[in-house]
Amino acid sequence: MTLAAAPARLSTAASSFEADFVALLRGSATTDxxxxxxxxxxxxxxxxxxxxxxxxxxxxxxxxxxxxxxxxxxxxxxxxxxxxxxxxxxxxxxxxxxxxxxxxxxxxxxxxxxxxxxxxxxxxxLGQKVTxxxxxxxxxxxxxxxxxxxxxxxxxxxxxxxxxxxxxxxxxxxxxxxxxxxxxxxxxxxxxxxxxxxxxxxxxxxxxxxxxxxxxxxxxxxxxxxxxxxxxxxxxxxxxxxxxxxxxxxxxxxxxDMIAGPSEILVLADGSTPPDWVAMDLFSQAEHDELAQSILLCPDAAYLDAVQHAIDRLLPTMPRAAIIAKSLNDRGALILTRDMPEACTISNRIAPEHLELSCQDPQRWEPLLRHAGAIFLGAYTSESLGDYCAGANHVLPTGGTARFSSPLGVYDFQKRSSLVEVSAAGAQTLGAIAAELAQGEGLQAHAQAAQMRLQPR
Amino acid sequence: MTLAAAPARLSTAASSFEADFVALLRGSATTDxxxxxxxxxxxxxxxxxxxxxxxxxxxxxxxxxxxxxxxxxxxxxxxxxxxxxxxxxxxxxxxxxxxxxxxxxxxxxxxxxxxxxxxxxxxxxLGQKVTxxxxxxxxxxxxxxxxxxxxxxxxxxxxxxxxxxxxxxxxxxxxxxxxxxxxxxxxxxxxxxxxxxxxxxxxxxxxxxxxxxxxxxxxxxxxxxxxxxxxxxxxxxxxxxxxxxxxxxxxxxxxxDMIAGPSEILVLADGSTPPDWVAMDLFSQAEHDELAQSILLCPDAAYLDAVQHAIDRLLPTMPRAAIIAKSLNDRGALILTRDMPEACTISNRIAPEHLELSCQDPQRWEPLLRHAGAIFLGAYTSESLGDYCAGANHVLPTGGTARFSSPLGVYDFQKRSSLVEVSAAGAQTLGAIAAELAQGEGLQAHAQAAQMRLQPR
CATH class of the missing domain: 3.40.50.1980 (Nitrogenase molybdenum iron protein domain)
Incomplete structure (x- = not known):
């Protein structure tokens, strides 16, 4: 049996794009x-x-x-x-x-x-102690x-x-x-x-x-x-x-930490990266799991064809070809955009776990990218370098949760305690404010606790 | 009907302390x-x-x-x-x-x-972008x-x-x-x-x-x-x-943000704060809710008596006396400790939402306090000043969750995206490391994505 991987081809200019795009992102959220x-x-x-x-x-x-x-x-x-x-x-x-x-x-x-x-x-x-x-x-x-x-x-x-x-x-x-x-x-x-x-x-x-x-x-x-x-x-x-x-x-x-869903990669390319590199980056996500998702965004249709050819050529060489093929066929996509800014807009809607900005002058486009677990800039930054050893954490928010959550970090193993030490002088100013608001909320003990401190001992 | 509030009296020196303490902290965790x-x-x-x-x-x-x-x-x-x-x-x-x-x-x-x-x-x-x-x-x-x-x-x-x-x-x-x-x-x-x-x-x-x-x-x-x-x-x-x-x-x-439980205050006192102030601070937590919890820790038994007298005297003056009395009777406690360091140890076991360090030289004891949503230092810092206007946030981790979580803050309304831009030179060093580890995990596409970048274009 010959394996083939044909990720869906979408174009933002097509009238069916919106429906196709929403279908592509629909997760398999099932609670058993x-x-x-x-x-x-x-x-x-x-x-x-x-x-x-x-x-x-x-x-x-x-x-x-x-x-x-x-x-x-x-x-x-x-x-x-x-x-x-x-x-x-x-x-x-x-x-x-x-x-x-x-x-x-x-x-x-x-x-x-x-x-x-x-x-x-x-x-x-005023402050916070971090421990x-x-x-x-x-x-x-x-x-x-x-x-x-x-x-x-x-x-x-x-x-x-x-x-x-x-x-x-x-x-x-x-x-x-x-x-x-x-x-x-x-x-x-x-x-x-x-x-x-x-x-x-x-x-x-x-x-x-x-x-x-x-x-x-x-x-x-x-x-x-x-x-x-x-x-x-x-x-x-x-x-x-x-x-x-x-x-x-x-x-x-x-x-x-988080409840991780299937892993995903989004490659946002301008067509300047060798197509083999991008194909292999898409594979490296797809080989994890048949539910993993690999998406390529590019304003150059010929480049999408070149990446598809690279996929065809490289797939048979991969030990995990069957998993890669199923992942790309079921959940993968090559999306043609009008231009790079539009590709950034689409990327923000996806809020991907891994985002490769595989293009020349990636610093130009990076400021337009608002939601992503990790952003890998430039053709040399394969996700796999980030996964293992660049230094940044590879535990990242999946399934669009990069809209509101962050990579695992030192901050996940710390907590904060607020510190407040009101001086005798400060208690005079703050006491009047607190008492007024506490009365407004009908909490008289709060008000009195503040008022008792209004006369310094 | 005369209302009376008699918080439980515990002593760390008593043989029953451990059992009484555990019972005191037992929450009313019910899912309906x-x-x-x-x-x-x-x-x-x-x-x-x-x-x-x-x-x-x-x-x-x-x-x-x-x-x-x-x-x-x-x-x-x-x-x-x-x-x-x-x-x-x-x-x-x-x-x-x-x-x-x-x-x-x-x-x-x-x-x-x-x-x-x-x-x-x-x-x-390498870095992180915060948005x-x-x-x-x-x-x-x-x-x-x-x-x-x-x-x-x-x-x-x-x-x-x-x-x-x-x-x-x-x-x-x-x-x-x-x-x-x-x-x-x-x-x-x-x-x-x-x-x-x-x-x-x-x-x-x-x-x-x-x-x-x-x-x-x-x-x-x-x-x-x-x-x-x-x-x-x-x-x-x-x-x-x-x-x-x-x-x-x-x-x-x-x-x-979090699923907040009933609110709690722990006052850790050395006996130098006017007892009326501490009594009112305990009331200000208790008046929220019958399930709220107010606890006082102090190494001075006479001071605990003085606070109890202040409670007896002040309670009838409070508009929300019934709620305060029920909260203090059901869940409140005045705990005698051997000394201030032991009080700090007990406080760490509780990991309170609000912690008043109502004593002289609070900076001496603050470093011993490892878990608390907010720490209010010194006699003038009533929790109510913190609740309304000191500036720190009053949304705090309850029910001992200060062991692992933090006050609401700006960080709750931001998220982080890791940034990685590997240079052509960096890809040579990192590629070899990543390929070795990827092979060890049986992920050959990861390995090849790194290896492809080993020869600069």
Missing amino acids: DAIEQRVRAILADVQQRGDTAVLEYTALFDGLRAPSLAALELTQADFAAAFDAIPAAQREALQAAAARVRSYHAAQKRACGESWSYRDADGTL PLDCVGIYVPGGKAAYPSSLLMNAIPAHVAGVQEIILVVPAPMRGSLATGGAGGQAAPGPGERNALVLAAAHVAGVTRAYTIGGAQAVAALAYGTQTLPRVDKITGPGNAYVACAKRHVFGTVGI | DAIEQRVRAILADVQQRGDTAVLEYTALFDGLRAPSLAALELTQADFAAAFDAIPAAQREALQAAAARVRSYHAAQKRACGESWSYRDADGTL PLDCVGIYVPGGKAAYPSSLLMNAIPAHVAGVQEIILVVPAPMRGSLATGGAGGQAAPGPGERNALVLAAAHVAGVTRAYTIGGAQAVAALAYGTQTLPRVDKITGPGNAYVACAKRHVFGTVGI
Whole structure:
């Protein structure tokens, strides 16, 4: 069978554009009631029975039997051993990526994560103190699809923020278990399938504790605490539908990062980038997942043809060609625009997770781009460089949520406390204002608390 | 009937302390399935039928009949007229409060809300661009319990952030309607019960559009858009159980601020503040709501007695004495600690919304306080000054969520886009690292996208 990928061709000048465009962006937002019910039951069970419940679900879903949660703990020695065992080239790449991610997030902390305050003329102090969360949980999916880069992108900002306890949960399902798509059955004792690169990444990222547990049971353990695990303040990291559902439910008891949807890329091109490069960038999004979305915007019709030819030529060479083809056929699009400003307008309507501005003089168009998780400027900036090692975070708002949310950052592992110190003199001015407004709202104790301070002792 | 308020007396030295303390903090977290079902139906209905559904629910719940949503619009002229009609003292207090809130949030924006970037030695640029949300919705409860200060605290940070469209929804229920606790029945045409101070506050706060709608139907209209209302990017502001439930459901479609629980104050005193002041500060929290919580921590038993005497003496003078008494009796506590450091430790376990450090040399203890929405330092800083006009925001994390979340701020009305511009030279270094890690994750298109850029054109 020959695979072919033919992303939809749209043109902003076509009368059907508006309808086609809306259809293209329509997500597959489905909430599965069966998952919902199952997750609620698991959360309640872990909240009540703690370690015992976590062990039972781990045996059931991951096929992994352990006498205690402590037996599923990964130690710093495990991380170090994994790091030492991988090839030197991988070790160096991990270290180089971690160093760049760390220095980017340190710059971010200096730019927007420091405490600040000022004093009024009357001596009243106002400001905010910024402090790290005490304890966070990082979820990393297990088995074959485990992504060490994801561990770096979640743990390093927490570490840079100054979080003292960074707890990793990463399932290690046995072959043939329910979690790996197998039939399940009798659970066996053993370490389960561990991913050496993930453990090696934990070694360089600042993880302080780790357990080979996963699913909704791991989220519950982190959110409520168990006999072995402390309750964390926030849970971040990607996961399957059960994990996402569990995170949504525990939101409020703990903080969460976001509920990520399928990944997307938008390439906004002027036609000056080699078509092969753009085709491969579209592939690199599509290879994640059949639901992933790759869109190219360009005012040059001949260039869209050239990219389509590159797609045709390169697709058969790709190991994940089947996934790429399905993603591009179902959700991909090559969109012809009237000009670059119109392409920017369309991009703003999409509010993409990843936005490549693959053109000459990208700084000219960047100011027109109002909503995007990350903007990659210029032909040399492939999304994949950003995904792994440029330094910026690869955890980004999906599905148009870049309209109102931001990349994962140091700020997600900090919180702010307002500081107010009213001087005796300040209390005289402010007391009169507060009393007037409190009376207007019918809150007399508020008013009197202000008025009592009107006469300095 | 004589009202009495006797907050629980606890001592950290008592053997029962741990159990008593845990019981004290136990929230009344209940999810009401009936509300849940009702809200889901309203959300789905408004999403489908738009304006028509909003008008029907407004007639049903608020007893307010209107021919169109446009007929429920409040204009800038309405705001100005309300502002002109209130007493001069209120006008001046509103303006003074708004000016202070605005300058605080402008300082906050300068401190942590500006774009930043840097370049590597090889010319690669990294940073983040910070931009305002396009359009936000502010919910303000209607009727008698409408709080103009709440409007200022939500709208001004949005305005300072640079949000272009700030849409206020504030219900104006008819007397006797379901929304006002009445029996409902036939809806009537008319403006409904408007709160002049709220409209006057809208005049000084930068609101751009407003409608007298409320409840889950208003949240739905803002989240999905209707024929008349645009879809917003984020919804903030307090509301009743229906509003809170609706906000939780639309989270992800739009951003939301937080789901606020009952309000709380913790006063950490060394015994040097006049007991009347502290008693009144405890009252000012308790008068909000019977579920509100007021706690005093102090290492001086005689001072706790003095505050109890002040409570006994002052309670009968309060217009809202019944609410205060119930709140203090059910949820209040005076806690004796061994010393000030232990009081700080207890405070950190509570992670209070409002924390008054009512003592001499508050700067000595402030560094020990790790979790709080706002910290009010020194005897002159009553929470009520902070609530209305010190300048800091009064929308704060409740129920211990100060462990992981922050006061409402300019940052809630901004979002960040990462910026990455890899130079041709940078692509050589980064490409090798990215390709190595992508191969390790089995993502060959990612690897090839990086490798293609290894030979500069």
